[in-house]
Amino acid sequence: MTGGQLMDYHLALWHGITPALGLSVVAVAVGLTLLRFYPRVRAAWAAGPHPEAKAMFEAVLAAFVALAQRVTHGLHNGSLQRYLAFAITAVTAAGFAAFFGTSHAPGTRALLPAEPVAIVAWLLLVGGCGLTVFLFRRRLLAVLVAGTVGLIVCVAFIYLSAPDLALTQISVEVTTVILILLALYFLPKQGPHSSSVRADPMRHLRDAVLAIVAGLGMGGASWAMLTRDGTSLSRYYLENSVSEGGGTNVVNVILVDFRGFDTFGEITVLGIAALAIYALLDGSLFGRVGRRLSTWTPDLPQSVDRHPMIMVVATRVMLPLAMLVGAYIFLRGHNQPGGGFIAALVVSIALIMQYMASGFGWAAQRVRVNYHAMIGAGVLVAAATGIGAMVMEQPFLTSTFAHVHLPLVGEFEIASAMAFDTGVFLTVVGAVMLALANLSRMGRRTAQLPVNQSAMDVDPSAVSAKEPN
Secondary structure, three states, X not given: OOOOOOOOOOOOOOOXXXXXXXXXXXXXXXXXXHXXXXXXXXXXXHHOOOOOHHHHHHHHHHHHHHHHHHHHHHHOOOOHHHHHHHHXXXXXXXXXHHHHOOOOOOOOOOOOOOOHHHHHHHHHHHHHHHHHHHOOOEHHHHHHHHHHHHHHHHHHHHHOOOHHHHHHHHHHHHHHHHHHHHHHOOOOOEOOHHHOOOOOHHHHHHHHHHHHHHHHHHHHHHHHHHOOOOOOOHHHHHHHHHHHHOOOOHHHHHHHHHOHHHHHHHHHHHHHHHHHHHHHHHHOOOHHHHHHHHOOOOOOOOOOOOOOHHHHHHHHHHHHHHHHHHHHHHHHOXXXXXXXXXXXXXHHHHHHHHHHHHHHHHHHHHOOOOHHHHHXXXXXXXXXXXXXXXXXXXXXXXXXXXXXXXXXXXXXXXXXXXXXXXHHHHHHHHHHXXXXXXXXXXXXXXXXXXXXXOOOOOOHHHHHHHOOO
8 A cells, every 4th residue: 555654563473363273274174174085076076967068058048049939939920819919008008108107187178069960970880899899700791880880980071071081981991891892702701610709718808908998098098189279280281272282172282282292102002012912812823722712612602693784784884974973083182072092992993893793704804904004103103293393493292283274164273283193093093903803813713603704694685586576
């Protein structure tokens, strides 16, 4: 040590009997004893098992690998239901943790009285959801009940003065229900017995508790948002829809102008999803799955008249009318309820009905369109609209408009958003029809009867020619 006062010290050869001396004597005695019995200890050590660092490390590593495999196989077992359960549980837990982790006060916005119509619609929604859960093993009825729930939501949009949302809801609902019913043709009409409540009551109890807790959480979050005053972008959209977007339909202007980049991303994802569906269904036509499809037989009796005349005639009459309605909705969408997305679904429904009425073979011969190219063209047209704005030194997807006067027609508006809406139209029609085309290929693979080449199974002109005068 440096610094400070020196301590007192002295040197001596003998300090007396101290603890240090005692410990030294014990250490020497133990050492002599071990030395005396060393041969025996060494023989016992060599004969018995003793730890080895490498083996211990490998054993611990193997235990952790086995644990990781059990956890991975328990979580990633191919069950979409389990994946959704984990995701919903995590989101719900995070939401409740945030809610209970801080103080909050009730909202101050005045509540509106519940109208009888709203109460009836709410009861129908709750009843429809409950009926869907009750009929989940009877898949056909469950799909139809879920479709009625979507129709009730459509009526609610109309009641709340949201015609654009109502048109979108009804068109999406009809399209998805038709495609699901067509896909259900290849699936069992009844759910497996293992999905019944009696077969696995604990899983159903878990799902019920999770659904109730998540539903209460979403309801509470909606209540908290709706009962509080806050700033919103809605007033900005209402005030600038005409001056900056050139349209009086605020919803459409938001989709194709203010939030056009979001819409562009959505149609891109929709196209990718359609191509993924094509890849999945295309792979099912070959290999072991393809062989099973070729020997597959329907699990329910099939109608003798697969393409009834009444449905064929009705769809033929409806086709030009639906195309006209689709064009009308497309052209008016910038200033009135409508737009490219709704128009695409209307046209898609009209084309799907042709496939359903006259069969895949007859319709495919007359609708010769490359739906892959249609999806790509739609995305490229929408992208070209945005790039055109950048060429004019404007932000991506900024729209412009002008008023043109033509003789006999009068003054009307031309907006660049129509080109973007055209891209949306092409992408949506291509995605829906690509899914239908793949289902038709599966239908032709499983067909027990030859693919029809005529619109109806029974030709009325041929029958009338055979009848005696």
